[in-house]
Amino acid sequence: MHILKTINMYRDLVWNLVARDLKGRYKGSVLGFLWTVLTPLFMAIIYIFFLRLIAGRGVPIQNEDIIIGVFAWQFTVQCVSSGMSCVTGSSSLVKKVYFPRLLLPLSITLSSLINFLLMLLVQLIIVSILLFREGQILDPWTAALPVIIIYHFLFNFSLVMLVSAANVYFRDTQHVVNLFLSAWFFMSPVMYTFSLVQTMTADIPILQPIYLLNPLAVIISGYRSMQLPGAEFPWSNAALIGWLWPAVLLIIAYLVFQRAQRNFSDML
Amino acid sequence: MTLAIEAENLGKAYKVQGMAPPTLLGTCMRLINRKPWERFWALRDVDIKIPKGTTVGVIGPNGSGKSSMLGLIAGTITPTTGNVRTQGRISSLLELGAGFHPDLTGRENVFLNAAILGIPREFVRKRFDHIVDFAGLREFIDMPVKHYSSGMYVRLGFSVALEMNPDILLVDEVLAVGDMAFQMQCLDRIRQFQKQGKTLVFVTHALETVEQFCDEVMLIHDGKLIMQGAPSDVIFNYLKSYMVRIGMLNVEEHGTRDVEMLDATFLDEMGNETATFESGGVMTVEIRYKAYKRIEKPVFGFNIKTGNGFYVFGSNTQMEKVPIDSIEGEGTMRLRIDPLTLKKGNFFLSLSIHSWDHSVQYHRREDWHPFAVKDLSETPGLMRLNHTWEHRE
CATH class of the missing domain: 3.40.50.300 (P-loop containing nucleotide triphosphate hydrolases)
Structure with missing residues (x-):
């Protein structure tokens, strides 16, 4: 509770940092915001094209699934990659002015969230059009998206706290994280759905609950089942744990960050 | 308390x-x-x-x-x-322009910097024109700060910092940056805080x-x-x-040491030892020496330099026509500067003893003795020049 009070006290600064990040992100390029939407869109198109080319028509996946998956995946990637340097990049600020250091990962995650909300708007339009062509409409559960967005935000916030603190102590964190991200991409249902995992692991069913422990597996599946009619969320005990353990992660990340920030100005 | x-x-x-x-x-x-x-x-x-x-x-x-x-x-x-x-x-006057984002305009950075320094947004909005005018950047305020000169950068940072109203203010070497006018404003603000x-x-x-x-x-x-x-x-x-x-200090000491300066003591008007003098007052330097052999016609000299090495004045007993016949054993030489026309600052006194024809340097201490001058008057400059004003109609 104490932390919420502090954040509230510094809300002016938080919004200014968010605004600084967003303006900095868009001012450099002519197309500005357009790029943040075009990137996941082109990625989705590339995935769809090559999946169809390589795997043929047999793959049980819809274009909508891939689009939703890529946009949600991009939210996490954006947070992690821009959040990595949120402390090291503000070294002069950290060394000279006192403010709760937590505001740095918080503001970077918030600005990524705003970015994602705009991306999501575009994604909803595209998915609606695709569904409309098949004579369908968005699932009514779409209205409940804010819940999963907040959850996804908090999960990303935990990651940003961890990587930004780690990056202060180990400047080669970036390489490790990039490796991890590329593995994580394939371990998450971005360009396939959970049903593919089910068919692939039919012989070793134990792998399925393990797979669902990946928070992004449940998050992306959640986005899909909320927006697409007929997409069922793979409820199971493992999925429930997949939903719950990021709460522990949030607390751990918070404690790690607060411990680490004591030495930030020494290490920068 | x-x-x-x-x-x-x-x-x-x-x-x-x-x-x-x-x-x-x-x-x-x-x-x-x-x-x-x-x-x-x-x-x-x-x-x-x-x-x-x-x-x-x-x-x-x-x-x-x-x-x-x-x-x-x-x-x-x-x-x-x-x-x-x-x-x-707590705020500090050391983060002038901290957190300025080069791609943002001066206007946007004023608000960002103010938020970093903990100045309420409403307050900044009210004082915005004042801040910009004070920095003298009215026509550049909507330009990204990456195009600013470093002076403009600091001025904008400073005029935002002036709006701070902390209970405790920390100041780190602010007086080392910026020009004269900037430093004066700094000091004015510090006085106001006091x-x-x-x-x-x-x-x-x-x-x-x-x-x-x-x-x-x-x-x-x-x-x-x-x-x-x-x-x-x-x-x-x-x-x-x-x-x-x-x-x-860039101190140097050399010479044959036939005569050695044992110590030099700064004395104020009352004869008390001090290292800070008042501008316009009296400065006395008592130099104790020891001559290990009889020295005929020694010359005592001194010079004063500012803290950054500017040579202010130098003279010796030969130039001033105060010849000393000879010295042997221990003795004291008094140098009296009255009035001390230096204005405020840190200075260094060098002392030397050499032979009449300058062929032998007995003992020389370059920049050895630092002292400070304080000044209660408002006049700027390195030294006070005696002058009068006359008005004629």
């Missing part, structure tokens, strides 16, 4: 590591090799008690731990031992400013609090023992 800043047993140690930034691989290697970290204490066992409403100066040679102390008070550095308790909002009963802590090498502004001065050297007390006492101690002993 309420304390604004309080700390006991305050210490800060840094791990000594190479130039390269820390890496995961490097740390693993270190763990495998079991190489322990070396520690360097930037500050150790310092007790601080600063009452509300006082102005405290922190002096000491470079690298003595002054800035670490300010960082510990400000909260940007976490102490290794002890802790700091502060009452009220009048409002705020607590000030400032670090500076400008000893005359310390003398002028501070109620109390802390002398720090090698991370330890050496002395704390009235400005004139501490400054005197600092100049006398420290600057020379640690070789901070």
